[in-house]
Amino acid sequence: MESSGAGTTSxxxxxxxxxxxxxxxxxxxxxxxxxxxxxxxxxxxxxxxTFVECGLLLYEPATRRYLLGPAAATLGARALDVSPLRRVAREALIELQRATGETATVSGRLPGGRVYLDQVESTKEIKMTVELGRRFELHSGSSGRVILAHLSDDEQEDLLSRPLARLTENTMVDPESLRTALRDARERGVCRSTGERQEGAGSIAAPVFGADGAVIGAVSVCGPGYRMTEDACERHEEALVAAARRVSRALGYRGQDAAAVNIVAAERV
Incomplete structure (x- = not known):
């Protein structure tokens, strides 16, 4: 009989x-x-x-390789359907897209990464869209980095100690440069990215927090890089922060994020 410890390991x-x-x-x-x-x-x-037998994977005899099967697709679709973050973010994303004219997205945090849970696409002919359900690393792109910025120092250093994939020429992979960028994102409460995860794309993101105060995801505005200029990102920032704050509140968060503090301070000047 297999022990509980061995069963956990398996x-x-x-x-x-x-x-x-x-x-x-x-x-x-x-x-x-x-x-x-x-x-x-x-x-x-x-x-x-075992996974092939239960439909989670498929085996390709010609290549002797495996890929996700129909049961995995069913689980993924069901996970999106029941995601509390995706559910409460929907209306906020609709309003954010209307306010900015660009695609609005919400990402959920995974161990060492994130995944897009939902998007409301821009109505413009040339626009950005994202792949729902695919895992992305945290060091590249505004959504990933703003989540990483709000993790503990130990979690950040664990990720920075590993090899970081360079996805484009603009991907930030130098640990010291990333540390500086993370400090800036944490202080400002928002993070901007230009062509770091995908060539020609630009985005700005703000963190989403759960009831316990831990970062659980991010809301972003993304579009073609030529439209997502620094001035455009500054114009979108207030609507973005309001959307992220609305989602966090709906999930039970009662704290105040850094970007909200900065906006209040600016309004008092």
Whole structure:
């Protein structure tokens, strides 16, 4: 009989393997997963076989690789449907899109990353759209970095100690530069990004907090870089902060974010 400790370890390993598919956009092989997770190929193969049997993964004999299956898609769709953050953010996103004319999004925090939960697209012919349900790293893009900025120092340093992927020429991967950017984002309560995660795109984001005061996501405004200029981002900032604050309040947060403090202070000058 398997002990509870061994059962927990097995479950953790299975979860780690499945989560690898959320971090990648392509099919994965046994060797690749084993190398990334540090597990043996035998363990990885056994886990993958189980997931194929229950429909969470599909196996491609021609390439000997695995990809997410229909059961995983069902779980993902259901997770979006029942997400409290997505539900309470919907009206705020609609108002934010109307106020700015650009696409408004909400992201949820994941361990070491984030995922887009919803978007209200711009009505303009040329616009930005995001991929819902795909995991993104925290060091690139305004939504990720504003979440990272509000994590603990230990959590920040853990991420900064790892290799950081350069997605575009503008992706910030130098740890010291990131530390400076994180301090600025935390003080201002908003974060701006220009072509860091996607070429030609620009965005500005503000954090969303839960009832316990911990950051749980971000609301952003995104569009083509030529429209998301510094002046445009400054114009959008008040509406963005108001939307993020509205979502945080709906989730039970009763504190005051840095951007709200800055806006109040500016109004008193």
């Amino acid at each position: 479950a953790a390993r299975a979860a780690e393997v499945l989560l690898e598919f959320g971090r990648r956009s392509s099919a994965l092989g046994v060797s690749e997963i084993a190398r990334t997770t540090g597990m043996s190929k035998a363990v990885v193969h056994r886990i993958l076989t």
